Amino acid sequence: MSVMSNVVLEVRDLTTKYVTRFREEVYAVDHVSLQVEEGKSLGIAGESGCGKSTLALSLMGYYFPPLHYTCGEIIIDGRDISAMRPDDVRKSILGTEIAYIPQSAMNALNPTQKVIHFVEDVFQAHDPFKSKKEIHEFAKEAFETLGLPEEVLQKYPVELSGGMKQRTVIAVSVLLCPKVLIADEPSSALDVTTQKMVIKMLKGLMENGFIKSMIFITHELPLLYNVTDDIMVMYAGQIVEKATAREAVFDPLHPYAKGLMGSIIVPESGLRDVKLAAIPGVPPNLKDPPVGCRFAERCKYVRAECKVAAVPLYDAGGGRAYRCILSEEVLREAYQHAG
Amino acid sequence: MPAEKDPCLSGRGVTKVFGFGRTRTVAVDHVDFDFHEGEVISIVGESGSGKTTLAKVLLGLINPTEGEVYFQGKERDIGSYRKKKEYWKQIQAIFQDPYCSYNIFRKIDTVLLDCIHMRGGRGLPRAKKVELMAEACSFVNLKFDELTNKYPFELSGGQMQRLMIARIFLLKPKILLADEPTSMIDACSRATILDMLMQLRDEIGMTVVFITHDIGLAYYVSDVVYIMENGRFVESGSADNVILHPKETYTQRLINDVPKIYEEWDLSTV
Numbered sequence: 001m002s003v004m005s006n007v008v009l010e011v012r013d014l015t016t017k018y019v020t021r022f023r024e025e026v027y028a029v030d031h032v033s034l035q036v037e038e039g040k041s042l043g044i045a046g047e048s049g050c051g052k053s054t055l056a057l058s059l060m061g062y063y064f065p066p067l068h069y070t071c072g073e074i075i076i077d078g079r080d081i082s083a084m085r086p087d088d089v090r091k092s093i094l095g096t097e098i099a100y101i102p103q104s105a106m107n108a109l110n111p112t113q114k115v116i117h118f119v120e121d122v123f124q125a126h127d128p129f130k131s132k133k134e135i136h137e138f139a140k141e142a143f144e145t146l147g148l149p150e151e152v153l154q155k156y157p158v159e160l161s162g163g164m165k166q167r168t169v170i171a172v173s174v175l176l177c178p179k180v181l182i183a184d185e186p187s188s189a190l191d192v193t194t195q196k197m198v199i200k201m202l203k204g205l206m207e208n209g210f211i212k213s214m215i216f217i218t219h220e221l222p223l224l225y226n227v228t229d230d231i232m233v234m235y236a237g238q239i240v241e242k243a244t245a246r247e248a249v250f251d252p253l254h255p256y257a258k259g260l261m262g263s264i265i266v267p268e269s270g271l272r273d274v275k276l277a278a279i280p281g282v283p284p285n286l287k288d289p290p291v292g293c294r295f296a297e298r299c300k301y302v303r304a305e306c307k308v309a310a311v312p313l314y315d316a317g318g319g320r321a322y323r324c325i326l327s328e329e330v331l332r333e334a335y336q337h338a339g
Numbered sequence: 340m341p342a343e344k345d346p347c348l349s350g351r352g353v354t355k356v357f358g359f360g361r362t363r364t365v366a367v368d369h370v371d372f373d374f375h376e377g378e379v380i381s382i383v384g385e386s387g388s389g390k391t392t393l394a395k396v397l398l399g400l401i402n403p404t405e406g407e408v409y410f411q412g413k414e415r416d417i418g419s420y421r422k423k424k425e426y427w428k429q430i431q432a433i434f435q436d437p438y439c440s441y442n443i444f445r446k447i448d449t450v451l452l453d454c455i456h457m458r459g460g461r462g463l464p465r466a467k468k469v470e471l472m473a474e475a476c477s478f479v480n481l482k483f484d485e486l487t488n489k490y491p492f493e494l495s496g497g498q499m500q501r502l503m504i505a506r507i508f509l510l511k512p513k514i515l516l517a518d519e520p521t522s523m524i525d526a527c528s529r530a531t532i533l534d535m536l537m538q539l540r541d542e543i544g545m546t547v548v549f550i551t552h553d554i555g556l557a558y559y560v561s562d563v564v565y566i567m568e569n570g571r572f573v574e575s576g577s578a579d580n581v582i583l584h585p586k587e588t589y590t591q592r593l594i595n596d597v598p599k600i601y602e603e604w605d606l607s608t609v
């Protein structure tokens with residue numbers, strides 16, 4: 001941990017679980033550690049069910065059944081929020097320290113409320129003495145900075161197109177200038193052009209001083225590559241690769257990360273000459289994950305040792321880490337031969 | 340495009356209008372096309388451009404308001420229910436939202452059993468039917484034993500999508516319409532589904548029509564691409580021509596707006 005940089009969010013060994021109706025325990029976030037510095041964005045990739053959304057929820061320190069906190073620390077600007085009571089988290093953390101845009105947030109907007117009402121709600125929870133007039137002035141200015149027409153404030157969600165709705169959700173989420181913004185698949189259901197507008201807006205939030213750092217979650221790797229500084233790949237509740245966006249996409253170490261990068265589809269010349277690398281099989285059931293490497297069942301390079309004991313996250317230096325018993329040299333060599 | 344072979348499915352001036360007066364929507368607007376046997380064709384367009392509506396017309400689920408559909412060189416005749424059933428032996432579809440395309444009250448084994456019956460296998464011994472169903476499931480990496488007695492809504496999106504492909508494996512149609520077959524699943528499993536579809540095509544020699552908003556996917560899988568905007572085909576041709584050398588500004592925009600990894604993705608255009 002360098003002293004030079006300003007770490008906004010630090011997570012150590014965070015473990016959370018779902019307790020199902022049948023009292024089964026699903027460890028969807030398993031000893032996750034991460035750091036986000038001021039002015040930086042972190043991307044989280046991985047296939048459906050690997051725990052991305054659960055991690056996003058867990059990071060807020062705001063737990064309600066079936067999700068439960070097990071252990072670990074969440075430190076925002078030096079303050080550990082993991083031990084706080086849910087009510088306190090809601091009052092003093094959400095919106096101001098961390099803002100969260102859940103998957104399909106735009107479809108969850110209350111259809112009977114005008115946008116300005118959402119804005120008022122946000123302020124009332126944190127600054128009940130602000131007058132309506134002040135709130136409206138502030139919102140108008142913020143919307144303008146973010147490139148949204150002021151008229152949007154007086155509209156109902158149904159009157160907005162999908163892209164406009166999503167951008168409105170983002171704008172309202174960052175009104176209190178949170179230190180960390182967590183966006184879970186914010187553009188996945190949109191057409192490419194609207195997606196691009198949403199991305200442009202997200203990227204502008206830091207420049208405009210609305211947020212200090214961002215965690216961006218999506219299974220679309222080309223998108224992560226273009227938006228975030230660093231990428232973490234999750235598999236079965238664990239981090240299996242941590243690297244800069246460029247390294248993660250062009251020089252991944254973990255076999256699962258390598259597989260993901262091989263499934264990227266972009267309309268660029270050359271794509272038709274490569275064969276997409278489909279990863280066979282499905283992820284393990286998190287109620288009862290395998291003892292050894294969780295990827296072993298699907299890994300081309302699996303050996304007997306892989307299945308013996310849990311595989312730790314190896315530090316590869318320079319901020320990189322990966323969870324595989326094979327050395328960097330062996331892995332790179334293997335990928336070279338695979339072509 | 341003039342072609343050596345006769346097209347297996349064509350359309351001339353195919354149009355579908357919904358509603359009247361102020362609610363009138365021209366979902367498909369005078370489209371012409373020729374799909375040739377064995378080709379993989381993609382129809383690419385944004386949300387609401389009319390892709391699904393066209394797919395429904397092609398499948399005979401809704402009638403075009405105007406225009407003609409030609410099937411195997413002849414004007415398509417699906418006037419009676421019997422003719423429609425014959426038609427559906429040759430042309431089948433995988434739909435955008437797999438949960439909508441099943442009868443939720445029917446168990447999965449009956450979904451597959453229906454396919455065997457449709458292909459004239461009603462009289463087969465029970466053991467043979469189970470064998471066929473198990474084979475179809477293993478083709479798509481599903482375990483038949485784990486599926487029996489389940490209802491469609493008990494499967495995940497990805498499992499459902501694979502079950503749809505297992506259906507096609509049993510039905511062996513001449514033409515397959517796949518409407519956003521990978522939109523329900525993540526980018527990582529997308530390659531698996533595409534692999535399965537392409538393998539199936541090689542095995543039974545189907546013509547595949549992909550309907551998608553994903554221009555990268557269209558480029559990867561198809562021989563021919565049609566670009567759809569507001570119900571019209573604005574550009575068509577070989578995948579290389581359309582995607583690498585687009586002529587229409589609409590096509591250019593679609594391509595520009597997809598995030599890239601080799602070239603720079605220019606955000607200043609929106």
Ligand SMILES: Nc1ncnc2c1ncn2[C@@H]1O[C@H](COP(=O)(O)OP(=O)(O)OP(=O)(O)O)[C@@H](O)[C@H]1O
Nearest residue numbers: 357364366384385386387388389390391392393552
């Ligand atoms: N049954 C219907 N009644 C009235 N309008 C309809 C009906 N079905 C579709 N439309 C309209 O027709 C147009 C085309 O819709 P369609 O579903 O074909 O688009 P699409 O290209 O498949 O979009 P998506 O990418 O979102 O699936 C839209 O304007 C839609 O609202």
Ligand SMILES: Nc1ncnc2c1ncn2[C@@H]1O[C@H](COP(=O)(O)OP(=O)(O)O)[C@@H](O)[C@H]1O
Nearest residue numbers: 018026028047048049050051052053054066286
């Ligand atoms: N409410 C819940 N109760 C029990 N298990 C859940 C619940 N929500 C998610 N899970 C499980 O937690 C794991 C991670 O899910 P999720 O975080 O949604 O993944 P992702 O966002 O990466 O698709 C999955 O195994 C999923 O089945």
Ligand code: SF4
Nearest residue numbers: 293296299306324325
């Ligand atoms: S530990 Fe073994 S099974 Fe796991 S990713 Fe590495 S090589 Fe594959």
Ligand SMILES: [Mg+2]
Nearest residue numbers: 052053054103
């Ligand atoms: Mg999710």
Ligand SMILES: [Mg+2]
Nearest residue numbers: 390391392435
């Ligand atoms: Mg559609």
